[in-house]
Amino acid sequence: MRILLVEDEPEMAEALRVGLHRHGMLVDIAPDAARACEALQCRVHDLLLLDRQLPDGDGVTLIAKARACSADLPVIVLTARGSLADRVEGLDLGADDYLAKPFALEELLARIRAISRRPAKVVLPTVQAGRLRFDFASREAYIDGESLPLPRRQVLLLEALVCRLGRTVQRDVLLEAVYGFDDAIQSNAFDAHVSKLRRALADADAGVEIRAIRGIGYLLREMPRGEG
Structure with a gap:
């Protein structure tokens, strides 16, 4: 699985990259929305992990752009903004899942596995x-x-x-x-x-x-x- 991680905190991004890599996942890191948009154009990712609080805006604004590039791209929002209103907003804007920081890597892996088990909208040949x-x-x-x-x-x-x-x-x-x-x-x-x-x-x-x-x-x- 190849993941695009949009996270502006270098230590958090690197920790997630290393942790996910140990489980056989390839992780590309984009530190802001602008570079995330460039990466999404490549259409090579299987999952988008998305922080909300980015230097150049709210990360959830990327969800629509991600779906425009790849309609079936799953999106998990990772954020310190974990209130009920924030979670509802993220899900209403198209996120598949919402995980509040801090979280354990094991929980994130479980969420990724759950999304991977969902039937794809398009049957891959x-x-x-x-x-x-x-x-x-x-x-x-x-x-x-x-x-x-x-x-x-x-x-x-x-x-x-x-x-x-x-x-x-x-x-x-x-x-x-x-x-x-x-x-x-x-x-x-x-x-x-x-x-x-x-x-x-x-x-x-x-x-x-x-x-x-x-x-x-x-x-x-x-x-x-x-x-x-």
Whole structure:
């Protein structure tokens, strides 16, 4: 799960990022509404964690903008403003849940799990190519029905390629899908992820291959029968 956390207190933001990362979640941090709006345009997040008291306004004003970018994006408001009137206002403005500070990480994780169990308004498809099947709902890859275990960044890379199957995907788009906004990308690290994913697909005889398009990016294509 990739989360956009809108929080202006650096210590709180970092504590949440570290805590959620330990549970396998990738967290991007936006310290104000302006940068949150920019991040929402990327449409790469599965959940919005939203503080109300931001330097440039009330965070709940972002809910409508978030839904304009991604209609089904769940929103949990995290705030010190925990009165009944504040909670009702936040929920009426479209928040899916409202958690008053201070809170325990365990409670936030439980709220996230609860939202994740809700039926999606749009059924996410699976894509079949060669012997590979990718399930967008669970973000899992299968070869002839058997799970293909992959590290998290390789799963994110494969997801970005599969949803554009047969089309060239620009390198910048793939970097955005694989790395958090604040992640330091070491030299050649991304290419190493591509190489390892390519090898994993080849070793599994997946019937698909990742091709490099010089100066542009990569594409995932289904291999014709007898090729490979």
